[in-house]
Amino acid sequence: MSDAAPIIRKLAIIGGGLIGSSVALAARDNGAAAEIIIADSNAANLAKARELGLADGYHGTALSAVEGADLVILAVPVGAMPGVAADIASGLKAGTIVSDVGSVKSSVLKSLSPLVPAGVHLIPGHPVAGTEQSGPEAGFASLFDGRWCILTPPENVDAVALEALSAFWTKLGSKVDIMTADHHDLVLAITSHVPHLIAYNIVGTANDLETVTRSEVIKYSAGGFRDFTRIAASDPTMWRDVFLNNKDAVLEMLGRFSEDLTALQRAIRWGDGDALFDLFTHTRDIRKRIIDAGQDDDAPDFGRPHDS
Amino acid sequence: MSDAAPIIRKLAIIGGGLIGSSVALAARDNGAAAEIIIADSNAANLAKARELGLADGYHGTALSAVEGADLVILAVPVGAMPGVAADIASGLKAGTIVSDVGSVKSSVLKSLSPLVPAGVHLIPGHPVAGTEQSGPEAGFASLFDGRWCILTPPENVDAVALEALSAFWTKLGSKVDIMTADHHDLVLAITSHVPHLIAYNIVGTANDLETVTRSEVIKYSAGGFRDFTRIAASDPTMWRDVFLNNKDAVLEMLGRFSEDLTALQRAIRWGDGDALFDLFTHTRDIRKRIIDAGQDDDAPDFGRPHDS
Numbered sequence: 001m002s003d004a005a006p007i008i009r010k011l012a013i014i015g016g017g018l019i020g021s022s023v024a025l026a027a028r029d030n031g032a033a034a035e036i037i038i039a040d041s042n043a044a045n046l047a048k049a050r051e052l053g054l055a056d057g058y059h060g061t062a063l064s065a066v067e068g069a070d071l072v073i074l075a076v077p078v079g080a081m082p083g084v085a086a087d088i089a090s091g092l093k094a095g096t097i098v099s100d101v102g103s104v105k106s107s108v109l110k111s112l113s114p115l116v117p118a119g120v121h122l123i124p125g126h127p128v129a130g131t132e133q134s135g136p137e138a139g140f141a142s143l144f145d146g147r148w149c150i151l152t153p154p155e156n157v158d159a160v161a162l163e164a165l166s167a168f169w170t171k172l173g174s175k176v177d178i179m180t181a182d183h184h185d186l187v188l189a190i191t192s193h194v195p196h197l198i199a200y201n202i203v204g205t206a207n208d209l210e211t212v213t214r215s216e217v218i219k220y221s222a223g224g225f226r227d228f229t230r231i232a233a234s235d236p237t238m239w240r241d242v243f244l245n246n247k248d249a250v251l252e253m254l255g256r257f258s259e260d261l262t263a264l265q266r267a268i269r270w271g272d273g274d275a276l277f278d279l280f281t282h283t284r285d286i287r288k289r290i291i292d293a294g295q296d297d298d299a300p301d302f303g304r305p306h307d308s
Numbered sequence: 309m310s311d312a313a314p315i316i317r318k319l320a321i322i323g324g325g326l327i328g329s330s331v332a333l334a335a336r337d338n339g340a341a342a343e344i345i346i347a348d349s350n351a352a353n354l355a356k357a358r359e360l361g362l363a364d365g366y367h368g369t370a371l372s373a374v375e376g377a378d379l380v381i382l383a384v385p386v387g388a389m390p391g392v393a394a395d396i397a398s399g400l401k402a403g404t405i406v407s408d409v410g411s412v413k414s415s416v417l418k419s420l421s422p423l424v425p426a427g428v429h430l431i432p433g434h435p436v437a438g439t440e441q442s443g444p445e446a447g448f449a450s451l452f453d454g455r456w457c458i459l460t461p462p463e464n465v466d467a468v469a470l471e472a473l474s475a476f477w478t479k480l481g482s483k484v485d486i487m488t489a490d491h492h493d494l495v496l497a498i499t500s501h502v503p504h505l506i507a508y509n510i511v512g513t514a515n516d517l518e519t520v521t522r523s524e525v526i527k528y529s530a531g532g533f534r535d536f537t538r539i540a541a542s543d544p545t546m547w548r549d550v551f552l553n554n555k556d557a558v559l560e561m562l563g564r565f566s567e568d569l570t571a572l573q574r575a576i577r578w579g580d581g582d583a584l585f586d587l588f589t590h591t592r593d594i595r596k597r598i599i600d601a602g603q604d605d606d607a608p609d610f611g612r613p614h615d616s
Binding site: 103128129130131132133138140142143145147148150177186187188190191192193194195196197198199200201202203204205206207208209211212214216217218219220221222223224225226227228229230231232233234236237239240241243244247250251253254256257258260261262264265268269271273276277279280281282283284286287288289290293295296297300301302303304305306 | 411436437438439440441446448450451453455456458485494495496498499500501502503504505506507508509510511512513514515516517519520522524525526527528529530531532533534535536537538539540541542544545547548549551552555558559561562564565566568569570572573576577579581584585587588589590591592594595596597598601603604605608609610611612613614
């Protein structure tokens, strides 16, 4: 697919954070775009991006950055996207593809559709990849290697534009899937949004205990707790916007999680060891399938260094 | 501390799983014991331990393994410990230290105390270290490096025996803490037991969905879900026993977790972005403190390989 793909002539990335800077680095490394522009309204981030040499051009405003761009990728928190889309509308040429990297897709499709001028192709996207870190210095070119990028085009999408955007992400190392925005939001609610929420939640619970000191929580975190602190260290603004913009799917999945947890709680209270053992045996298999699918490494303990 | 420590002459490890085999390897590497015996009632595990050369002697029964031992470490699931303690009682010489590596301590102290003969020193212990893997081949010598080992002696503990056991774990690379069994169980409920329970739970929830296929859960697990599958792949028997034997503390911490989660759910339903943002900002700091304390690595994404 990537061989047949047209190179994007001019790529404008709005937002130079972890994902935006990684898109810039991956696009250059893989020859996916001839010219790469980064815009960031945060002067410090923009200066950092320039210092790192992430792009060919740097702009403090999105409008000037998109001039003549063939592909515009919004890499800002979901809540900031409508504002950016309104800012750039007058600068978009016919035939330009406008996409994004937000973790929620229905609200992006709904809010951006009326803002994108006729002749411009809106195709929301979501590379399912990242780390807990933020900012231009957190980005790296191989972030998307072997990870899935989900595109959620509107029903009347232009087939050529969709093919071009798919080819772009394939060149960056991603595997591309296409689904409706609503289905994306349901799938990511369970594979990403609720896991982040319960990680944030247990770290908060541990932080508020009176009977266990905070230093004890830190010292003995290797018992499992520390795993949760990684995703609970993710960008607060991004994740606030995810939950505000995928409310229905998150509440649905959270309801199921809580039901199941109540059943487990009951099994513990009544000493139902078989119920616990059955679940714990079942879940082991899913880990194996994720590793077999190449979606995680098989090194024990995430390959954490275990030598002093 | 480790310089002043007496070498254990004869160490008997009952149970050659991940922890038992790691204790054997660490004890040999660090010169903490002159002679190392492993007992395992599972013939396949024992043969594997022998094949790996983990010890100096191998026994199919715990009773024969403890003969002449100065330190006996029970490395079997918490539920199996009373049976083992009863089996070995007649073979323990006066002055021997009997300890364990169980993740729960009150029930171990209560159930083993009446089974340990007079003149034998019972000092329960818990090295807060491990991986999601099981069996003799999963063990490695550096597992305890820089991790905490918690000892929960009875009130009337022999000071010399306690010092000897502390010195043993220090030689294995651990930092040693001493606290009551009850406090240990409360601390580990939040730093280990409840995190494991909610990880098992969300993997189970994801596995039971009708609206999202299992292959979608696997494919898009890099969004956060895969992190939870690691500890949800831990040994089912061990963890069943943990929850059955630390019921009160787990239910207490689980109650607090659920209260907090309900509040978050409400904040999402009513669009209270500030409440979400405040928590998400707060939790980021805990990750930093765990890394500063040397209890996790600061590599992004747990240092997972990110090059194709």
